Amino acid sequence: MELLKCADFARRHNVSRPYISKLVKHGKIVLKDGRVPVEEADKLFDKKYTKEEKPKPTKTEKPKKTVLKKAFEVFENVEPSKSPAKESEERTIYDVQREHEEVKLEIKKIELEQKRGNLVEKALVEREGVELGQRVRAELEKIPALLAPRVTVEDNEFENKKHIESVIKKILNKLSNDS
Numbered sequence: 001m002e003l004l005k006c007a008d009f010a011r012r013h014n015v016s017r018p019y020i021s022k023l024v025k026h027g028k029i030v031l032k033d034g035r036v037p038v039e040e041a042d043k044l045f046d047k048k049y050t051k052e053e054k055p056k057p058t059k060t061e062k063p064k065k066t067v068l069k070k071a072f073e074v075f076e077n078v079e080p081s082k083s084p085a086k087e088s089e090e091r092t093i094y095d096v097q098r099e100h101e102e103v104k105l106e107i108k109k110i111e112l113e114q115k116r117g118n119l120v121e122k123a124l125v126e127r128e129g130v131e132l133g134q135r136v137r138a139e140l141e142k143i144p145a146l147l148a149p150r151v152t153v154e155d156n157e158f159e160n161k162k163h164i165e166s167v168i169k170k171i172l173n174k175l176s177n178d179s
Contacts, residue, residue: 146167
């Protein structure tokens with residue numbers, strides 16, 4: 001059984017070494033002693049297009065565009081825009097470059113909005129939200145103490161309801177004016 005290094009096997013089939021590593025990772029090629037078993041792995045490739053036999057493009061025929069795979073892995077949490085190519089087709093370097101430029105444009109727009117003051121940092125919003133929540137909680141916790149003296153002595157249900165509503169309105173107004 002012939003065993004080759006990943007790089008040598010890739011050269012033999014005119015593909016990149018990372019592509020062979022991807023096949024290994026996905027279980028399509030099983031390494032033996034850290035090398036590619038040629039007989040088994042050759043079954044994955046079309047034998048008539050090995051490096052030695054691959055026809056060279058003629059002068060009138062242009063070579064195919066280089067395909068970049070997983071170019072957007074570096075852009076975490078950024079989805080590439082919908083490419084005009086179908087999802088099943090490979091994207092060309094020109095598609096990836098166009099999408100890269102679109103991402104750069106989006107980043108520049110965000111930076112511009114931040115400079116104009118239309119965007120606020122997440123940490124600042126979180127801090128303000130926590131402080132506001134604490135103020136609201138503190139004011140709401142005061143309600144029973146404000147209501148208890150009057151509600152306990154007042155027998156009229158209607159008067160109690162009016163008093164409760166007025167206390168709550170005062171607290172809400174105070175909160176809305178403070179922020």
